[in-house]
Amino acid sequence: VRTAWEEQPRARELVGRAAKLDIAPAPGARARVWQRLEQRRQLERERPERRRLGWAMFAAGAAFAAAIAAIFLPRTRTNEFTIASSSQPATLDLGGDGRVVAGPATRAHLLRSGRAVTLTLERGSLLAHVLPRIARAPFVIKTPAFSARVLGTVLRVVTHDDGTASIAVGHGAVEVTPNGRAPVIVHAGERWPASASDAPSAGELARMGRAHLEGTDAAALSPPAPTTPTATAPTTLSPRADASACADKRGEAAVTCWLDAADAAVGDPVRAESALYQAGFIRMHEMHDPAFALGIWERQRQRFPHGLLRDEAQTSIIDALVALKRTRAAEAEIADYLKLHPRGLRSAEMHFVRGTLLYSEDNSCRRAARELDVALARPAAPWAPRARAARAACRR
Amino acid sequence: MPYDREKSRSLPAPLTLEDVYRDHFDFVFRQAARLGGPAIDAEDAAQEVFMVVARKLETFDSSSLITTWLYGITLNVVRSLRRRARVRRLFELGEDKSDVAVRLLDRAEVVDAHRIAYEILDKIAPKKREVFILAEFEGLSCDEIAQLVGSKTETVWSRLHYARKEFAERLAHRTRKDKR
Numbered sequence: 001v002r003t004a005w006e007e008q009p010r011a012r013e014l015v016g017r018a019a020k021l022d023i024a025p026a027p028g029a030r031a032r033v034w035q036r037l038e039q040r041r042q043l044e045r046e047r048p049e050r051r052r053l054g055w056a057m058f059a060a061g062a063a064f065a066a067a068i069a070a071i072f073l074p075r076t077r078t079n080e081f082t083i084a085s086s087s088q089p090a091t092l093d094l095g096g097d098g099r100v101v102a103g104p105a106t107r108a109h110l111l112r113s114g115r116a117v118t119l120t121l122e123r124g125s126l127l128a129h130v131l132p133r134i135a136r137a138p139f140v141i142k143t144p145a146f147s148a149r150v151l152g153t154v155l156r157v158v159t160h161d162d163g164t165a166s167i168a169v170g171h172g173a174v175e176v177t178p179n180g181r182a183p184v185i186v187h188a189g190e191r192w193p194a195s196a197s198d199a200p201s202a203g204e205l206a207r208m209g210r211a212h213l214e215g216t217d218a219a220a221l222s223p224p225a226p227t228t229p230t231a232t233a234p235t236t237l238s239p240r241a242d243a244s245a246c247a248d249k250r251g252e253a254a255v256t257c258w259l260d261a262a263d264a265a266v267g268d269p270v271r272a273e274s275a276l277y278q279a280g281f282i283r284m285h286e287m288h289d290p291a292f293a294l295g296i297w298e299r300q301r302q303r304f305p306h307g308l309l310r311d312e313a314q315t316s317i318i319d320a321l322v323a324l325k326r327t328r329a330a331e332a333e334i335a336d337y338l339k340l341h342p343r344g345l346r347s348a349e350m351h352f353v354r355g356t357l358l359y360s361e362d363n364s365c366r367r368a369a370r371e372l373d374v375a376l377a378r379p380a381a382p383w384a385p386r387a388r389a390a391r392a393a394c395r396r
Numbered sequence: 397m398p399y400d401r402e403k404s405r406s407l408p409a410p411l412t413l414e415d416v417y418r419d420h421f422d423f424v425f426r427q428a429a430r431l432g433g434p435a436i437d438a439e440d441a442a443q444e445v446f447m448v449v450a451r452k453l454e455t456f457d458s459s460s461l462i463t464t465w466l467y468g469i470t471l472n473v474v475r476s477l478r479r480r481a482r483v484r485r486l487f488e489l490g491e492d493k494s495d496v497a498v499r500l501l502d503r504a505e506v507v508d509a510h511r512i513a514y515e516i517l518d519k520i521a522p523k524k525r526e527v528f529i530l531a532e533f534e535g536l537s538c539d540e541i542a543q544l545v546g547s548k549t550e551t552v553w554s555r556l557h558y559a560r561k562e563f564a565e566r567l568a569h570r571t572r573k574d575k576r
Contacts, residue, residue: 004560015533017506034417
């Protein structure tokens with residue numbers, strides 16, 4: 001006698017295939033979970049039994065009150081809490097804002113006001129992955145020495161007992177405003193002050209997780225190895241001071257200057273890669289010449305296949321291919337990017353681009369709608385209104 | 397992979413958290429990943445399970461199977477984490493997601509089937525969903541499932557029947573929608 005389930009070959013086949021997924025802990029998971037478990041148990045042991053119950057009731061009450069408040073209060077509410085880690089690093093998920101690993105003996109305050117987030121680091125170190133943000137929802141990190149405005153990046157910031165502080169950027173760019181001075185932009189692979197020697201520990205990098213490092217590794221966040229005795233030079237205000245000559249130029253002159261700078265920076269791959277990227281950026285966005293820009297970025301990718309800016313180069317190449325209406329090539333690049341970075345900083349945007357490409361070439365909307373739905377998991381992104389409009393057009 | 401019932405039966409009752417963790421971490425992780433699906437982080441779930449084990453190990457009755465006891469805790473923890481994930485979604489606080497699929501990109505058709513199956517399962521009522529996962533993914537019999545979830549075998553049969561029916565209907569509906 002055949003049961004109803006036996007007469008559902010498609011469902012049984014799907015379940016059979018899904019059941020083949022061999023679920024096993026990731027390498028190191030056993031030790032990682034045990035370490036976190038031990039930390040929590042230690043915390044529990046330090047708390048007396050009666051107080052533990054009291055705190056549980058208090059936490060339950062607070063959670064209930066917070067849930068009620070979240071429903072009835074306007075979305076621009078402000079809340080604040082303190083991050084205090086013991087002798088071990090601690091990981092904090094900031095929800096849609098990103099993830100922070102607080103180093104040992106760190107104390108920081110997190111203030112949310114509407115969509116804006118301010119993280120004030122009193123002491124210790126933070127390794128942060130901040131997801132891309134819109135301009136009116138800034139993520140600001142404050143230290144006694146400077147404040148940094150983050151638009152979406154992987155960075156590390158350290159405050160010392162003597163009030164000095166440093167920042168290292170592993171991905172993207174950060175606008176740093178030293179106390180009483182003009183702002184400077186710190187790009188991927190750069191540090192401020194330039195003489196800073198703070199580096200993240202292996203444990204902190206492991207806690208941040210591979211997916212959250214966005215292609216950044218320890219080398220990007222660690223100070224460069226000293227090659228000359230001048231490595232201990234005094235603090236440099238602008239980490240890109242030597243590039244100021246090109247920054248002052250415009251148009252064709254600027255592109256030529258950056259390309260020359262890339263050729264000249266033989267012993268400094270970070271600077272050479274950055275110069276090539278800059279040349280392509282000007283050609284694309286200031287001179288509106290995607291074909292030339294594409295050539296520069298492809299040259300950059302060929303010369304620095306594992307460079308710090310490889311992801312930026314790839315996404316810029318996608319932008320250029322879209323502008324040139326080379327749809328197939330753009331889709332192939334997007335597929336490649338999403339395969340490497342399924343949850344990358346720009347993965348949602350790539351889904352959006354792919355959705356719009358599919359929408360323009362496939363009027364049925366079926367695949368386009370799926371891509372746009374994935375993209376709209378980030379509803380506050382600058383391109384989200386266009387994604388919503390395309391999605392609505394698909395529904396019609 | 398179904399858990400080894402004979403092995404778990406023959407194990408002496410572990411007395412310390414270290415023993416339970418050493419012998420059963422993989423089991424707990426797998427059950428958490430299976431029951432929670434991609435919506436929860438299996439490592440976080442395993443950590444929560446062993447926190448409960450640490451608190452309640454003294455109350456464990458060594459005449460019963462340790463895996464049954466662990467399974468019960470895992471089930472409750474996963475239910476709680478799934479509820480929490482729903483609340484997080486409700487308040488747009490972001491999600492903790494499992495990275496199981498990410499590690500298995502080389503087996504696209506399996507990962508894809510897994511994703512589709514869990515998208516459908518997430519729409520099925522929790523009790524039916526659990527029974528379905530244990531029967532179809534873990535290969536347990538209705539008697540074994542009844543023992544794990546603390547229900548009658550007939551109840552498990554009934555839940556499994558309706559879960560399978562709903563799964564097949566939702567899959568058919570999804571296929572029709574995709575074709576349009």
